[in-house]
Amino acid sequence: MAARITAEAAPPTPWSRNLAEPTIDPSAFLHSFSNIIGDVRIGANVIIAPGTSVRADEGTPFYIGENTNLQDGVVIHGLEKGRVIGDDRQEYSVWVGKNNCITHMALIHGPCYVGDDCFIGFRSTVFNARVGAGCIVMMHALIQDVEIPPGKYVPSGAIITNQQQADRLPDVQADDKEFAHHVVGINQALRAGYLCAADSKCIRTIRDELTNSYTSIEVDVFERSDEVSSNSLGAETVEQVRYLLQQGYQIGTEHVDQRRFRTGSWTSCKPITARSLGEAIAALETCLRDHSGEYVRLFGIDPKGKRRVLENIIQRPDGVVQAPSSFKAPASYSNNGSYNGNGSSHSNGSSRLSSETIDQIRQLLAGGYKIGTEHVDERRFRTGSWQSCKPIESSSAGDVVAALEDCMDNHQGEYVRLIGIDPKAKRRVLESIIQRPNGPVSTSSSSKSTFTTNSYAASGTTATATSSQLSSEAVEQLQQLLAGGFKISAEHVDGRRFRTGSWASCGQIQANSIKEAIAALEGYMNEYQGEYVRLIGIDPKAKRRVLELIVQRP
8 A cells, every 4th residue: 555645845934935845865764654844855764753743844944864763753843043054064944963863752843953873862852952973862851052062971851951061961881872873773674674564575575485484394315414514614513404404493594793793683694495404504604604704693493383493603703603512413313314202402411400401501602601600598599699609611511511510519408590691791691590499490491380489488579479370480580680670571472473573562560579570471471362472671771681581472
């Protein structure tokens, strides 16, 4: 269905009868529910979201620079009198430079100048002011009658109405810049997506790719791993690909640059529809070549369960990753291609650790992360006063398993947890309890067992942590997030959109106790029955996610 025209000529008025019309670059996307009126000059790759009003009928002209996004409900207007000088040295009522994020419900009212690479937060107002390049203006702020120097940070709720206030503003930090750049990147992806959605040929191609990606592939020939050579992939990776094909899994690859690696914004490579090990290896090598200098990861896809298995980074920006521990097919899988079906997914056996824990260890090591362990008795568990076990220096899965079991032996009757550490960012990427006072944790992360623990009985934040719908792991993760001061939210997605990772937010969970958090999460699970629901933990200071845990599947 064709979208209605949103760009209109300016109406005749006592101060102007030129009937000027917008000038819009062909690469820009204007949603059909936005309104652009008068002499508005829109640059390349601009995205204008629904409900936006850019009205150059009084103050005029307006300039919107390339790669800028105007999000839902943004209003841009200008007074008849008053002008600013744009970067091209011409007069404008409103100048908004390039690479800017003007976010939901913000008001930009001329005369006004916003330099390049700025972020204007939700419901903030900028009127009769200049905002220098690289500034970050957070939510519900007012900037009026001042000039904000370049690279300054305006906190949420700030009222900046005299120059002395503006000059005292703090500088933008690196994390703030990264966040703003991330939002620009997200909106560029949305612009491309909306343009594709309006193109029936583009949508048809994507639907065909999705259909092919999740259709079973008959593999005619399975060469032995030692008969297939690769200049880019290690023998362990070749063996992993062979195993995935033999078990009937699809093979996928994703890539990401160093900046987006921190936020986990992976992008799919071309789908692999190989009928033999050699074809699959060739496709992997093509992805590596096309994205040299980036991270590339390999994973298997279970076409029936529509879930990922054996996710593994096979290239880093500094070259190909050789797996620190050799991939070995499960014991029930023989080299002649037969599979005995015991369901084991790890190569380093343990009578103490669950298969999920072994898989976590393998993924951490494959991702280049360090592994640590901590212990705490029942009394100190309530206050989160964990103590470190002996450091683990080895990158061998077998050595790590042995070290974990040694820590568990030395601290029987206590809680023990596994820690994943990003050595570059110097932050934790995983915290998983592997032993409780009554013994090792053996329940699956997908189990629906009831969790009740007396160790919370005297805690100030919770009474009895009980759930008939959440697994014990999910309850423990909720408790750890609350104790750590993290924000909690949830997301949901149906089976079709799960394939493309198009999760939608359920909303933030405002809870002061574990019981409130459980009740809120169970409420979302009941509301979205028949869909995937996942728990999200957010570090409010670093503005990043620290946990994504699926708590419900269809």
